[in-house]
Amino acid sequence: MQEPHLRQDRIPQHVAIIMDGNGRWAESRGLDRNDGHREGLESVRSVVRGAREIGIQTLTLYAFSMENWNRPKAEVTALMGLLDHYLEVEIDEVMENGIRVRAIGRLDRLPPGTRSAVEGAIEKTRDNRSMDLVFALSYGGRTEIVDAARRLLRDAELGEVDPEGLDEKTFASYLYAPDVRDPDLLIRTGAESRVSNFLLWQIAYTEICTTDLMWPDFRKPHLVNAILDFQTRERRYGLTSAQVGGRRGGLGSDS
Numbered sequence: 001m002q003e004p005h006l007r008q009d010r011i012p013q014h015v016a017i018i019m020d021g022n023g024r025w026a027e028s029r030g031l032d033r034n035d036g037h038r039e040g041l042e043s044v045r046s047v048v049r050g051a052r053e054i055g056i057q058t059l060t061l062y063a064f065s066m067e068n069w070n071r072p073k074a075e076v077t078a079l080m081g082l083l084d085h086y087l088e089v090e091i092d093e094v095m096e097n098g099i100r101v102r103a104i105g106r107l108d109r110l111p112p113g114t115r116s117a118v119e120g121a122i123e124k125t126r127d128n129r130s131m132d133l134v135f136a137l138s139y140g141g142r143t144e145i146v147d148a149a150r151r152l153l154r155d156a157e158l159g160e161v162d163p164e165g166l167d168e169k170t171f172a173s174y175l176y177a178p179d180v181r182d183p184d185l186l187i188r189t190g191a192e193s194r195v196s197n198f199l200l201w202q203i204a205y206t207e208i209c210t211t212d213l214m215w216p217d218f219r220k221p222h223l224v225n226a227i228l229d230f231q232t233r234e235r236r237y238g239l240t241s242a243q244v245g246g247r248r249g250g251l252g253s254d255s
C-alpha cells in the first residue's frame with residue numbers, strides 16, 4: 001500500500017525515532033507512568049506497520065538508553081517486561097511482513113530473559129528482507145563510540161589497522177551496525193528538541209523533525225506527516241543550494 005500524497009522517489013530509506021513522552025502522557029491522565037509505556041507499544045505497532053507500508057527500508061527505534069538504567073527499578077523492570085511482551089506478541093506479524101529484527105546497544109546488560117527474547121527474534125527473522133527494524137536497547141551514542149574505539153585499538157595493536165591510515169569509513173565499520181546507512185530522518189516526539197545520546201556518529205547530516213505529540217499519541221498518520229516535512233527539506237551537506245541542484249528531500253550522499 002502506497003501513501004498517495006508522499007513522493008515515492010523521496011521516501012527516506014532510514015528513519016530513526018526517539019520515542020519520548022510516555023510518562024507525561026500517563027501522568028497528564030492521572031495514570032501510572034507504566035500505563036504510558038504500555039500505550040506507547042500501540043504506537044510502536046502502528047509505526048512499524050506504517051513504515052513497512054510506506055516502503056521505509058530501516059526503522060530504528062530508541063527503546064531504552066544507557067541513562068534509562070538509572071530510572072526507578074520498578075520502571076526499568078516494567079519496560080523490560082513490555083519489551084518481552086512485544087517480541088512475543090508481535091513476532092508472527094513481524095515474520096508475515098518479512099521484517100528483520102536487529103538490535104544495537106549493550107545487550108549484555110539486559111536481564112537474561114529479555115536478552116534471549118531479543119536474540120530469539122533476531123535469529124528467527126534473520127533472513128527477512130522487506131524492512132530492518134532496529135531496536136536501540138541499552139544504547140548510548142557515546143558508549144557506542146567508545147566500544148568502537150576499544151575494538152579499533154585492539155586491532156591496531158594486532159597490526160590489523162594502521163593508525164595513520166584511519167579514516168571515517170574505517171572508524172564507522174567498528175560501530176554496532178556498520179551496514180546500516182545513516183538515518184535520513186530523525187523524529188523525536190515528546191516536545192523536546194534534544195538528541196539524548198542517540199546515534200551521535202550517525203546523525204551528522206540527518207534531517208530532524210520534532211513534534212509536541214507524546215509518543216502514545218503518535219501513529220502512522222504522524223509518521224506520514226514527518227516524511228512530508230522531510231520531503232520539503234533541501235539536503236546540502238555543506239554545499240550551496242546551486243551545487244546540489246535545488247533538489248529537495250533527496251536521500252543524500254551515501255544513497
Ligand code: IPE
Pocket residue numbers: 019020021022023024025063064065068079190215
Ligand atoms: C519514553 O518516555 C520511554 C523511555 C524513555 C523508555 P519517557 O518515559 O521518557 O516519558 P517522559 O519523557 O517521562 O514523559
Ligand code: IPE
Pocket residue numbers: 018019020021062063064065067068192194196
Ligand atoms: C530518550 O528519552 C531515550 C528513549 C526514548 C529511549 P529520555 O526521556 O530518556 O530522554 P531525556 O532524559 O528527556 O533526555
Ligand code: MG
Pocket residue numbers: 020021022190
Ligand atoms: Mg522522556
